[in-house]
Amino acid sequence: xxxxxxxxxxxxxxxxxxxxxxxxxxxxxxxxxxxxxxxxxxxxxxxxxxxxxxxxxxxxxxxxxxxxxxxxxxxxxxxxxxxxxxxxxxxxxxxxxxxxxxxxxxxxxxxxxxxxxxxxxxxxxxxxxxxxxxxxxxxxxxxxxxxxxxxxxxxxxxxxxxxxxxxxxxxxxxxxxxxxxxxxxxxxxxxxxxxxxxxxxxxxxxxxxxxxxxxxxxxxxxxxxxxxxxxxxxxxxxxxxxxxxxxxxxxxxxxxxxxxxxxxxxxxxxxxxxxxxxxxxxxxxxxxxxxxxxxxxxxxxxxxxxxxxxxxxxxxxxxxxxxxxxxxxxxxxxxxxxxxxxxxxxxxxxxxxxxxxxxxxxxxxxxxxxxxxxxxxxxxxxxxxxxxxxxxxxxxxxxxxxxxxxxxxxxxxxxxxxxxxxxxxxxxxxxxxxxxxxxxxxxxxxxxxxxxxxxxxxx
Numbered sequence: 001x002x003x004x005x006x007x008x009x010x011x012x013x014x015x016x017x018x019x020x021x022x023x024x025x026x027x028x029x030x031x032x033x034x035x036x037x038x039x040x041x042x043x044x045x046x047x048x049x050x051x052x053x054x055x056x057x058x059x060x061x062x063x064x065x066x067x068x069x070x071x072x073x074x075x076x077x078x079x080x081x082x083x084x085x086x087x088x089x090x091x092x093x094x095x096x097x098x099x100x101x102x103x104x105x106x107x108x109x110x111x112x113x114x115x116x117x118x119x120x121x122x123x124x125x126x127x128x129x130x131x132x133x134x135x136x137x138x139x140x141x142x143x144x145x146x147x148x149x150x151x152x153x154x155x156x157x158x159x160x161x162x163x164x165x166x167x168x169x170x171x172x173x174x175x176x177x178x179x180x181x182x183x184x185x186x187x188x189x190x191x192x193x194x195x196x197x198x199x200x201x202x203x204x205x206x207x208x209x210x211x212x213x214x215x216x217x218x219x220x221x222x223x224x225x226x227x228x229x230x231x232x233x234x235x236x237x238x239x240x241x242x243x244x245x246x247x248x249x250x251x252x253x254x255x256x257x258x259x260x261x262x263x264x265x266x267x268x269x270x271x272x273x274x275x276x277x278x279x280x281x282x283x284x285x286x287x288x289x290x291x292x293x294x295x296x297x298x299x300x301x302x303x304x305x306x307x308x309x310x311x312x313x314x315x316x317x318x319x320x321x322x323x324x325x326x327x328x329x330x331x332x333x334x335x336x337x338x339x340x341x342x343x344x345x346x347x348x349x350x351x352x353x354x355x356x357x358x359x360x361x362x363x364x365x366x367x368x369x370x371x372x373x374x375x376x377x378x379x380x381x382x383x384x385x386x387x388x389x390x391x392x393x394x395x396x397x398x399x400x401x402x403x404x405x406x407x408x409x410x411x412x413x414x415x416x417x418x419x420x421x422x423x424x425x426x427x428x429x430x431x432x433x434x435x436x437x438x439x440x441x442x443x444x445x446x447x448x449x450x451x452x453x454x455x456x457x458x459x
Contacts, residue, residue, distance in 0.1 A: 009398065009429065010053035011035040014064040015413060016390045018376070028368060029389065031413045035064070039396045042214065042431035047392060058434060060400040060427055063413045065371070066387035067127035067397035067428060068344035069378035071306040072247070072285050072335025074132055075114040075154065076105055078451070079458050081340060091253055091315045098338075099184040101458060102135055107144065109457045110135070111153035116450035118161035119441045120342050124422035127397035127430045128164035130335070130381050132221050132247060132285070134172045134188045136199075141186035148203050155207060155216050161444065162435040164214070164384040164397075168221040168247050169203055171196045171236065176226050177263045188223075193232040197239055204244075214395070214431065217383025219245040224252070225260050225268040237275045245383055246277070247306070250284040252317055257289055269294035278303060283333065283381040288312060288320040295321060299328025304380050307373075309350035311337035319354040323364045332369075333377035343422040344374045352418075370417040398429040 014035035018028055036053065038046040053059060079101040087093075105113075114131075121129060135150055137143050146152070151167060158165035172188040173196075175181045181189045190196040204218040220240055222228045225248075228236070240246065251257055251268050260268050269290065272278050278301035285306045287298065298305060305325050312318065315338070326332050334347045341347070348370040355364035365373075376388035387397035401416060402408060402424045411419040428436035435442050444450060 008039055008054055008057040009037045009060050009064075009396070010051070010057045011037065011060045011064040011400070012062060013403075013413060014390060015066075015371075016047060016049070018389045018391065029371075029414070031063070037390070037396065037398075039432040042396055042433075044390065044392055044394050044396050047390065060398070060429075062400045062402045062426055063416065064390070064398050064400045065416075066375045066389050066394075067399045067430065068125050068374045069333070069382065069386045070121060070126045070129040070336055070344075071283065071304070071333040071378040071381040072132055072308055072337050073117075073121075073129050074338060075117045075157075076101060076110065076135065077338035078113065078117045078120075079455060080338060091317060102187070103139055103184065104458050105135055105150075107149040107153040109454070110150060111157045112457070113454040114154050114157035115160045115444070116447060116454040117339065117342075118158055118163045118165075119444045119450055120447040121336075122161055122163050122428055122430070123425070123436045123439055123441055123447050124342050125344050125399035125425040125428055126163065126342075127399075127428065128166070128378070128382055128384055128386055129158070130166040130168055130219065130245075130247065130283075130378070131158075132168045132170060134170035134221075134223060136169075136190070137187045139187050141189060147199065148206055151203055152206070152210070155211055158216060159211060161441065162430050162433070164382070164386075164430070165216045166219050166245065166381070166383040167203075167207065167216065168219045168245075169196075169200050170221040170223050171232070172223040172227045173232060174227055174229055177229075177259045193228075193235045197235070214385055219247065219383045221247040224249040224256065225271055226256055230264060230271065233271065233275045233277065237277050245281055245283065245381060247283040247285060247381065248272070250287050251289045251294065252286040254289050267291060267294050269297045273297050273301075280380060285335070285337075286312065286317065286320060287325065288318045290321055290325075295324050295328050295330075298325060298330045302329060302331070304331045304333050304377065306333045306335045306378075306381060307351055308335045308337035309347055309354055310341040310343075313350065313354070314338070314340040319358045322351055323355050323359075326365075326369075331377050331380065332373045333381055334373045345417060345420040345422060345424075348374050348417040367415045367417045374417075396429060396432040398427075399425050400427040402426050
């Protein structure tokens, strides 16, 4: 990483403590003035309120929050922003456009694009990202001479941007239940599940040897029950290393549920439960179209459910049962998926707005619950540390927010999830280093310029 290393941060105001409660009495966050964070080895060593800045401290104006964690990303989908809105259609029409963009990627253009996307995330207030990665091979499916060329490109891009990366290497073997991969999907696949498991172990070893563990880690993903046959789910359950986070797109579309019921007699969540894949390490992405039984399964398993509200709205996927899932025991996390928007604050309130539109009630999620979904909720989705909250021993990943912008003026700090946007993020700190300030990445410059240059490579 590159940036201004300091020994401490003096915060004009900071939201200190756990993100899941409502105040100091129950261990929840408290909005405190004149907070000094002592930083050692990229972690918070001590927190002092009503303090004075010390020599060498970096001064953070505004309100300081834990940095956000992006629990679901497809970096190359950023190509599609502003290019897929000139006609009608649904998810399946959009998917064909996405495949055309995937076909254009090379390791070189992917690294440049991902670096720009990750810089956009950092400036917006994200310090970590789970990249759901499935563009493994050359068009046509042949491996690159360097078998992990695409994966290493993503890792280098994350290091350049200074963002913590959980690289989710994805198993993608079928184009649908009982259907082989299409030509457009061929570079996503592997010869079989054993080949993927072997490649996953090789990738994990390569990443561990080449990148710091606190910045880049490897996890696993199953594209969906459409993309992984039933028998291969059993192999994954039996052989996947127990310490790896596992992600899957789950019940994003009604057609997926219908095909799964017809082929296997159960819903996608039921199929995962059948194979012992529902557990606390599972992150189920979207989970939009669930039965009451599915909700109970995910809640009882203590699974994480990653909602991507701006994407689910953009693709007309539907409104997922986030409140019911949380009440059932699932942990809610947030992601930006196809990057129609890269803004943790907008994702927070879009989650609540969807709940309001679906239920006719306000206050389905409290501001504290929304903040937790954007921070601590992603902890189990990641293979790298997550800030989660401003507490002693946590990684020092912070974002400072302007309380006097046209959007936030007059807002209570604890209610910023309903007023702030990424445009109000003034400073971002990752691992105790200032990496972004006033919309500019300290090392890489303006994300807009980076994205413009990177996107010129794509039609």
